Amino acid sequence: MDIVIGIDIGGTQTKMGLVDQNGECHDKIIFRTKDYPDLDKYLDKIKETSEELIKNFGKPVNVLGCGIGAPNASSKNGTIENASNLAWKGSVPLVEKLKQRMDMPTRIMNDASAAALGEMLFGCAKNMTDFIVITLGTGFGAGIVANGRLIDGFDGFAGELGHVDMTMGDGRLTGLGVRGGLEAYVSATGLKRTIMYMQSKYLTESRFRSIAYNDLHGEDITKAAEEGDEIALMAFDYTARIMAQALANFTAFTQPEAFILMGGLTNSGKWIMDPLKEYFEKFLLQVYKGKVKLILSGMEGKTAAICGAAALIWENHKNQPN
Amino acid sequence: MDIVIGIDIGGTQTKMGLVDQNGECHDKIIFRTKDYPDLDKYLDKIKETSEELIKNFGKPVNVLGCGIGAPNASSKNGTIENASNLAWKGSVPLVEKLKQRMDMPTRIMNDASAAALGEMLFGCAKNMTDFIVITLGTGFGAGIVANGRLIDGFDGFAGELGHVDMTMGDGRLTGLGVRGGLEAYVSATGLKRTIMYMQSKYLTESRFRSIAYNDLHGEDITKAAEEGDEIALMAFDYTARIMAQALANFTAFTQPEAFILMGGLTNSGKWIMDPLKEYFEKFLLQVYKGKVKLILSGMEGKTAAICGAAALIWENHKNQPN
Structure with missing residues (x-):
């Protein structure tokens, strides 16, 4: 079964889940962003959590990639830049650093833009x-x-x-x-x-x-x-x-x-x-x-942001047969 | 030689010219929009002027189509709607009516949008x-x-x-x-x-x-x-x-x-x-x-609007060999 890892990075919490082609979020893990002021430890935690989600899923999965929604993210640069409510300062090359840990297609986007993609693929748009x-x-x-x-x-x-x-x-x-x-x-x-x-x-x-x-x-x-x-x-x-x-x-x-x-x-x-x-x-x-x-928005509140993030990867697969 | 008829409809004047693939405007005819409060007579004048431009051009031309820039124009509907500075009231189906007189690809667009297309094809964008x-x-x-x-x-x-x-x-x-x-x-x-x-x-x-x-x-x-x-x-x-x-x-x-x-x-x-x-x-x-x-804008002031209008047709030909 094809699946995408969706990650919603917020100032307080990070929410992660596995999202299928219908925009359904299977399982979900939440942890406190603020517990990881060190970026490398935060990214290690992302990797661990991804493995945990896949292990918990029960069935074998084919992970298509990882989509991330975050404040002040640049989709073109793959970075988070000067986010006032995150501990990592300056320009953070999040995509590049995460790919060193998890070798798969990875995209990041401003959280509201990710939500828009989610609505277009899975929601009322x-x-x-x-x-x-x-x-x-x-x-x-x-x-x-x-x-x-x-x-x-x-x-x-x-x-x-x-x-x-x-x-x-x-x-x-x-x-x-x-x-x-x-x-x-x-x-x-x-x-x-x-x-x-x-x-x-x-x-x-x-x-x-x-x-x-x-x-x-x-x-x-x-x-x-x-x-x-x-x-x-x-x-x-x-x-x-x-x-x-x-x-x-x-x-x-x-x-x-x-x-x-x-x-x-x-x-x-x-x-x-x-x-x-x-x-x-x-x-x-x-x-x-x-x-x-x-x-x-008709999307279920608590997983809308995760699904939006996952849409960054799903949009490249939506016209392909499964 | 391939050519496009560019028409800039303004409240006071209508400007028409023949525009080549480099955005150069050959010849140009201006007449007063206000002299034609009757839409049918205005469209007859457009047809006459087009024929005059082509006759004056000297060389044989292949007319690819007709592009129009106008205030309050809807590109999707092919209309001018409730333009405060034009005599024709309500929703004017300009494209449909013009095609009855001149059978060729015809598009209309808000004048500022046409100008943007002109800058993209021929100007500083x-x-x-x-x-x-x-x-x-x-x-x-x-x-x-x-x-x-x-x-x-x-x-x-x-x-x-x-x-x-x-x-x-x-x-x-x-x-x-x-x-x-x-x-x-x-x-x-x-x-x-x-x-x-x-x-x-x-x-x-x-x-x-x-x-x-x-x-x-x-x-x-x-x-x-x-x-x-x-x-x-x-x-x-x-x-x-x-x-x-x-x-x-x-x-x-x-x-x-x-x-x-x-x-x-x-x-x-x-x-x-x-x-x-x-x-x-x-x-x-x-x-x-x-x-x-x-x-x-680097485009020559007096013909920029005509070239912008012509860009509506040229944009569909720009990647094709001549």
């Missing part, structure tokens, strides 16, 4: 040639597909849309120091910041008056909205409005058929999606109105 | 796979190439970047009613509006205090800058700053190797380009700094 995946977690990530191909950019750093300035240089700072950058508003973190902002702007009573920023979680905000907390409701409306403006702007760029949304912020369901859809349709240029879908 | 052409005339147009292919979008309306909102819904109105839309700031018209704005904001003496908006021309502003007029200098700086922010944002989208600039505003030369380059490098995300070129 199977028949689409023009779409954009938006990941709304700690930050704001984007994987852009046009003409049926992922957009890499000149040296592999396309899609850094979280750092697009929405305010002509006047606004919140992102982690990369961009004033007015989108992810300072539209992300799980951005929503928390907006809860603070609404408390600064209004005197409205709210459960958040007694919760500190560091104790604030996305689920609390959803729950507060369900209870009619006005600060929560205003924060969702504010977030949805800015996100709608951003997606309307992005539509003018590649005119996607759909935006596919995933990540922590989407767990807030209708509280973000309802105002988002309304504002989005309002902000779209006439020529785009009614043509662009906003959909939630 | 010959060896580039990722670049963006920006046209700065009455409006702001964009033709986006990624992975070596033009981005059309889901139904052919990608690249409407003049209507991207830069201000979170607070700012100047574009002709299409977009608040804070880019082309209200960055275009030949935008520069004129900024001359008005600077007169509102400051009391500084200026030659523009005695020139009405309708009498104001781009050349005057360049000339005033050369003479040290402070309002003109501030207007160029303001325009360049917003344009730099926009191009830095666009870089995060497809990470182009270069932006290729053309159109009326670029005639202001260093007055726009010097501050633009400085702000652009400053606003770029760290990962892009020093990697993105800003260049002026």
